[in-house]
Amino acid sequence: MDKKQKLGDLRETKKKIWSSLLEHSPVLQSLTRGQLDLDFYRMYLIETCHYTSYNAKNQALVATRKDNLDVHYQKFCLHHAQEEVGHDLMAWHDLQTLGGAWQREFLPRPLAATEALIAYLYWISENGNPLQRLGYSFWAEDSYEYLSPLIEALQKQANLKDSQLTFFKAHHNIDQHHIEEVEQIVLKCAKDHNDWQDIEFVMQATLKLTGLMVDEVFQEYSKMKAGEKFHYQKAFERAQLL
Amino acid sequence: MDKKQKLGDLRETKKKIWSSLLEHSPVLQSLTRGQLDLDFYRMYLIETCHYTSYNAKNQALVATRKDNLDVHYQKFCLHHAQEEVGHDLMAWHDLQTLGGAWQREFLPRPLAATEALIAYLYWISENGNPLQRLGYSFWAEDSYEYLSPLIEALQKQANLKDSQLTFFKAHHNIDQHHIEEVEQIVLKCAKDHNDWQDIEFVMQATLKLTGLMVDEVFQEYSKMKAGEKFHYQKAFERAQLL
C-alpha cells in the first residue's frame, strides 16, 4: 500500500465533496445574489457555539477508549483536544460583536441537524475504528480554504470587520499547522485498507452533516425573513434584536 | 395546560410530518412507478438490522441516567426496552427469506445516515431531557399506519409473502399496544411546556433522520441499478447475489 498515494486520494475526495457541497448550496447561491445579512451570520454563529463547545471533548474521548490504543495516536488526540479547548468562545465573541445583549443562556437548543452532527462526532469517537475521527479533522482543519470565498462574500455584504470574524480568521491562523499534524498522524497510524476507508467514510459523513446544518440554518433564516415563527425567535427577543 | 389538547397537537404534527415526508419521498415515487425491486428491500432491511439492533439498548440507557428519574418513567423505559430486544432478528430473518447466503458478518458498516440516526438516538437518550426519547417512540410505534401503503406497493411489486415481511407485519401486531403505552406515559410524565416541546423536537428530528436514511438507501440502490460501485457491493457478492 502506497501511503502517499492513499493520502493524495483522500485529499482528492475531500476536494470533490467540497465542490459538490458548494455547488448545490442554497446558502452560497443566496450569498452570490446578495441575499444574506447579519441575521444569517448570527444564526450560524449560534450553531457554531454549540457544536464547537463539544469538539475538544469528543476529540479527547477517543483517547479514553479502553481499547489498546496506539500511544502516538493517544497523545495526538489529547494534544489536539487541548488546542481545541475554548474555540467556541471565538464564535461567542463574534456573535456579541454583531450587536444585541447576548447571554449564554439565551441560546436555544441546537437545531436538529447540529445535534445530529454533535451526536455523530461522539458516536464515531466512542465506537468503531478509533482512527476514524481523523476523517473529521481531515476536512475541518483546512475548511477555511474552501469556505473563504463564502466568508469574503458575507464580510462584504454584511459589512463586517475582521474582528467580527475571529472564529474564521484567527482560528484559521491558529489551525494552520493542524492540518499538517493531522496528515502526519494519518500517515503514521493508518495501517491497512480498512483504516483509510473508515477515515474517508467519516470525512464524507461529517462534511455532509455539516452541510445539512448550514441548510437548516438557512431554512430558519428564510422563515424569519418570511415573517414566520423561527427557531431563534425567543433568543433574538431576549437579546433585544427583535 | 390541557394535556389532552397537547397530545392532540402532537398527533397532528406527526401526521403533517409524515404527509410531507411521503409526498417528497423519491422512494415513494419510485414505488408508485413500479421501479423498485427486491434489491431495494434487501438494502433497506440491512439498515434496519443495524439501527434496530441498538433500539433496546438506547431505550434502556435512558433508565440508567444518574439524574433523579421519575420511577414510573424509569420502569416504562426498562419494560419497553425489554420488548424491543431482538427485533433486529425479524429484519435479519426477512433478509434471509429473500435469497442469498447471508451471514451476519457480511453486513457492511451502516450507511452514514443510518449511523447518524443511531448516534442521535444515543445522544438524546443520554443527554438533555430524559423524556425526549418518547418523541421517537411516539412516531416509531405506529409508523406501520403511515408506511402500509408503501409496504403494500413493495409487496406487490416484489411479489413478497407475508412471511418475508415479518419486521413490518408481525412487528406491527406486537407493537399495537405500544403506541397506547407511549401516549399514556407521555400524558403521565410530561409536566410542562418544555417537556412537550422536547418530545416534539425529537419526534421531528428522528423522523427526518429516518427519512434521510431511506433516501440514502435509495441513492445506493440507484447506483447499483446504474452499474456503479455501491455500498453493499461486497456484501451482495459474499452472499452470492452478484
Add this chain to the structure above:
Amino acid sequence: MDKKQKLGDLRETKKKIWSSLLEHSPVLQSLTRGQLDLDFYRMYLIETCHYTSYNAKNQALVATRKDNLDVHYQKFCLHHAQEEVGHDLMAWHDLQTLGGAWQREFLPRPLAATEALIAYLYWISENGNPLQRLGYSFWAEDSYEYLSPLIEALQKQANLKDSQLTFFKAHHNIDQHHIEEVEQIVLKCAKDHNDWQDIEFVMQATLKLTGLMVDEVFQEYSKMKAGEKFHYQKAFERAQLL
C-alpha cells in the same frame, strides 16, 4: 463441565465467605455485646439509600452494552433492573420511621467505601465479561438468609417494629424468587470455565466491598459515640437529631 456441580461449588464458596465475614465483623461482635443502637442503624440506612439507588441503573447498564449480548441474558437484566427500581425508597422510608426531620438533600456524600462499591458495580457492569454482574446478584438476592441473625439482634436491641425494617423484611419477601431466577440464568448462560470464574470473582469482590462499607459505617458510629467529628454530623444536625 457439570453445571449443577459448578452451581453447587458457587453456593459453597458464598457460604464460606459469609461465614468468614460474619466471624471477623466488628459490627457483629458489637451487636452481640448489645453495643449498637439506632444511630448505627440510621447510618447504615443512609449508605443503603445511596448504593441501592444505583442498583437498578447499573443492572440495566449491562443490557446496554454494545457487545453482542445473549438475548435471554439481556432480557433478564432489563427485567431484573425493573424489579430493583425504587428499592432505595424502602431504606429511605425506614430511616424516616426512626425519627428526625429528614429531607433527601440532608444526606451526606456516601462514605468512601460505599462509593467504591457503587463504582465497582458500574465498572463490572460496563467492562469485562457481561455475565460477571450475576456474581453480585448471586449473593445479594439471598443475603437476608445470612444477615437475619444480625437483623434480629439489632431489632431487639434497638426495639424496632417490622415496619421500621421494610428494606430488610419486605424486600426479602419481594426478592425471594429472585435468587432462583439468578441461579437459572447462571445455569443457562455460563458457558465455560471463564464465565464461572468471573461470576465467582465478582461475588467475592462485591461481598468484600460491602463488608468494608459496613466496617466504615461502624468506624463513623464509633467516632460519634466517642464524641469525635463524624461523617454524618451535619446531616444529623439538620435532621434535628443532635
Add this chain to the structure above:
Amino acid sequence: MDKKQKLGDLRETKKKIWSSLLEHSPVLQSLTRGQLDLDFYRMYLIETCHYTSYNAKNQALVATRKDNLDVHYQKFCLHHAQEEVGHDLMAWHDLQTLGGAWQREFLPRPLAATEALIAYLYWISENGNPLQRLGYSFWAEDSYEYLSPLIEALQKQANLKDSQLTFFKAHHNIDQHHIEEVEQIVLKCAKDHNDWQDIEFVMQATLKLTGLMVDEVFQEYSKMKAGEKFHYQKAFERAQLL
C-alpha cells in the same frame, strides 16, 4: 478563605494518612524483617501495569464532561493525561527485567482491590465535583517521597539495579514538576469549602484503596510462599517462573 492555609492543611492531612498507612502496613513490616523477595515485586508490578494503564484515560475523562468546565482546568487535565500516557510501559519494562518470559496476555485479571481502585478513579472522574480527581494526583504525584524507604529496602533485599526500578525512579524524575502543577491548579480552581473538601475526600479514599491493593498483593504473595493456590499462579507458569 485563605487558600494557602487550605493547601497547607491538605498537605498536612496527606502526611498523616501516609504515616498511618506505613505504620500499619504488613508489607512494610515484612520488608523491615527482610521477608520480601522478587516475587512480591513482580506481583506488585503486575497490578501497577493494570491500574496505570487506565490513569491517562480516566484523567482525560474529566476533560470530556459535558458540564461547563473551567477552561484552565480542562486544559490541565488534557495536558496531564498526555504526560501519563504510556507510564504502564515502565512497570511492564521493570517486570521483564526481573526474568521470566512475559507476554502481555499472560497477565491475569487485576486483583479485586486493584479493580476497585480503577473503578473508583473512573467514578470520581465521571461523577460529582470535576475537581475531586485532583485529590488523587495530590498524593500520587509525590508518592515517591513517602515510598522511597520501602523502595530502598526492597532494592537492597532483592538486589535490584536502578534500571529494574524505572517505574519508581525514572517516573519520579519525570513527575517532579507534576506535584507543583497540581498544587497550582488546586490553588487556581478550588473556589469554596466544598471543592477543598471533595479534593481531600478523594485523596483519602484513593490512598486507602491503594493501600488495600498493596495488602491484597501481600496476601497473594503469602499464599504463594505458603504453597497455596495464588492469583498469579498460571501467569507465573506461563512466564516459566514456576
